[in-house]
Amino acid sequence: MVRFNHSRGVLVLGIESQGLAILRSLGRAGISTVLLDQDSWGVARFSRYGSPFFRTPRYSDHRAFADFLLEVADRLGLEHGGWTLFPTDDDQVEAISRFGEKLSEVFKIRVPCWEVVSRVLRKNLFYTTADELGIPHPRSWFPIGELNPSDLEYPVIIKPVTKTRFGPEFRVKAIKISGPEDLERTIDHLASRVPIDDMLVQEFVPGRGDCQMSFASIRTLDGRTAGFTAVRKRQHPPEFGKASTYVKAEAIPEIIEYSQRLLSHLDYHGVSEIEFKRDSGTGVVKMLEMNARFWGWHSIGSRCGLDLPRLLFDDIFGSSDVMPGMRDCSAQWVKIPTDLPIALGEIVAGRTSFIDTLRLYLGIGNVENATFSPEDPFPFFAEIALIPYLMARRGY
Incomplete structure (x- = not known):
């Protein structure tokens, strides 16, 4: 157990294995931490480097999540400018980058601004940046509403433009498509549950x-x-x-x-x-x-x-x-x-x-x-x- 220091430390955003690794790294150095997660239970809560835990609003509610971080700092009396945030989830990153100006009044922020983060989290923007830099990437089609399925070489995959809505809804990272009819059928099914603009079609890159x-x-x-x-x-x-x-x-x-x-x-x-x-x-x-x-x-x-x-x-x-x-x-x-x-x-x-x-x-x-x-x-x-x-x- 690390002696709690109100003047300097880290809000560890996530209680799964990546949060546990952060907790152990900082705990061994005697650095104070606070654990936060939208869920109640995860492995980090059982660490010997245990710290105060708060259950947050859903990460996808970016404004509420950012406001809650400020509320935690106020509840614990954390010294302004002495604490920082270590995110482990894309929605956390988006919330911090979108509300960075407000959060930086209390925390030292090392998450880039939304202009940069959006080009990382939004895959259509990410691949556009890769094209500008001459970095090879899988050929992608977006928006998929303008696609003619017969024009593609199969197999292809459907994947989310961002992980934050597609992943939690379907619990898969991508869906492999075998042909035009399969593509049309899958798009219709997915579009009934997530916006079509949250999806892109991409070439299937072979390899284990x-x-x-x-x-x-x-x-x-x-x-x-x-x-x-x-x-x-x-x-x-x-x-x-x-x-x-x-x-x-x-x-x-x-x-x-x-x-x-x-x-x-x-x-x-x-x-x-x-x-x-x-x-x-x-x-x-x-x-x-x-x-x-x-x-x-x-x-x-x-x-x-x-x-x-x-x-x-x-x-x-x-x-x-x-x-x-x-x-x-x-x-x-x-x-x-x-x-x-x-x-x-x-x-x-x-x-x-x-x-x-x-x-x-x-x-x-x-x-x-x-x-x-x-x-x-x-x-x-x-x-x-x-x-x-x-x-x-x-x-x-």
Whole structure:
């Protein structure tokens, strides 16, 4: 338990594994935290680094969510300018960026303005930016109401323009379409539940989950960047993963230049993950999307000498001028409860071995476990106990 300091700390926005990783990183450094989530239960609430918890309004109600952050600061008597916000969800990012001027009267904000964030969260704008910079990405069609389904080469996918409405409604990241009739039928079905302008059609990029890779980084206001690259070895569900289950840090030089070009063009600052996928047919690497927040497996950075929550905190409050730069390492990250069924399928298919999986789960080597830590074991067991609840509430 960290002694609570009203003058400096972090509101950790999210109580799942990414929030837990932030809590542990800051707690080990003696930094005060407050946990907030729109849901009542998550693994971070069981950490030894426990802190006050508040249930928020729905993240999608951006104004109400932003107002609640100010209310929490007032309730706890937090010193103005001494606390900051670490988001883990796209709607949180949108709320902070849209109401940043008001929030910055109380908090130190390191989320970019809405002009920048909108070009990250809105995929049609994101791909337009990629075109301007000459960065390859999957061919996309938007708005889909103007499409002639017979003009497309199949398969294609339908995915959301933003994650915030499509994902919670259908609990999938994308839908694979086999032909024109399938496309028309699927659009009609989706349009009965979400606005048609919240969807786009995109070419299907062939390749398993392990063709997906990421550039993870923190970028300062003056453009200094520290980061590393990693491969998504397994994900859940396997084809269009909503979440990674096993990630391995590897050197992937070709995506670093694309990523730094994008971050520089946006004048982006803060933490981010930029996702790519290698087309297994052509070998071309294509940029998929960007997370302008902490993501599920960010804690692997600590195994590469880049403790992202601590680096961001120190950068915001000027605790250190050191920014480590780019790192190459061979660390691994795993979330056992969600990885286990995927790994069993890989073992049966002969794509991985039982021994390698066992070594990974036992933490042999440079392995970061999403929820288990010898110094803080309870979140892991709480996660197992919460699986039925999480399946019902979030689709896990």
